[in-house]
Structure formats: C-alpha cells, structure tokens
Amino acid sequence: MSRPTAFVMVNAEIGEEEEVLRFLKEDIKVDEAYVVYGVYDLVAKVSADSMKILKDMVINQIRQAKGVRSTLTMVIVRD
Numbered sequence: 001m002s003r004p005t006a007f008v009m010v011n012a013e014i015g016e017e018e019e020v021l022r023f024l025k026e027d028i029k030v031d032e033a034y035v036v037y038g039v040y041d042l043v044a045k046v047s048a049d050s051m052k053i054l055k056d057m058v059i060n061q062i063r064q065a066k067g068v069r070s071t072l073t074m075v076i077v078r079d
Contacts (some may be wrong), residue, residue: 002079003048004043004048004072004074004076005031005045005046005054006045006046006047006058006074006075006076007041007044007045007064007073007074007076008030008043008044008045008053008058008072009042009043009045009071009072010039010041010042010043010044010062010068010070010071010073011041011068011071011073012041012067012068012069013067013068013069016067016068017035017042018040019067020041020068021033021034021035021042021067023066023067024044024062025044027061028044028046028057028062030044030045030046031044031045031046032045033045039040040072041060043063045071046057046058046062049067058071069077
C-alpha cells in the first residue's frame with residue numbers, strides 16, 4: 001500500500017516565500033516544494049507513514065508556520 005500523500009498549496013506573507021520554502025524543505029522535509037506564480041505562492045508534495053501523521057504535518061506544522069497566510073490541501077485518493 002502506498003503512503004498517504006497530498007499536495008499543499010500555500011499562500012505566504014509578502015516577501016516570506018523563500019523562508020517558507022526553506023522551512024518546508026529543511027524543517028518539515030516535504031518530498032518536493034516549489035515557489036510558483038499564480039493564485040498560490042508555493043506548492044509542496046507531502047507524504048507520511050499514516051494519514052494521522054500527514055494531517056499533523058499539514059495542520060499543525062505547515063498551516064501554523066511563520067510566514068504562511070493560508071493553505072489548500074489536496075489529498076491523493078488514487079494514483
């Protein structure tokens with residue numbers, strides 16, 4: 001069975017994009033993270049050993065991180 005995985009779209013405070021990107025890559029250790037143009041400022045691919053751990057990563061760590069204004073999470077249900 002594959003690990004629970006989600007894409008997290010992040011809106012950052014103005015000027016905080018690079019710091020949020022560093023946080024995602026170094027502190028959260030997401031699978032992938034990028035600064036993007038468009039409605040959102042960053043996109044990250046996150047996976048974990050369980051849905052509970054995935055929720056904790058997204059809800060308690062990413063959403064509450066300094067410089068994060070809002071997020072939209074899309075959990076992959078089938079690949």
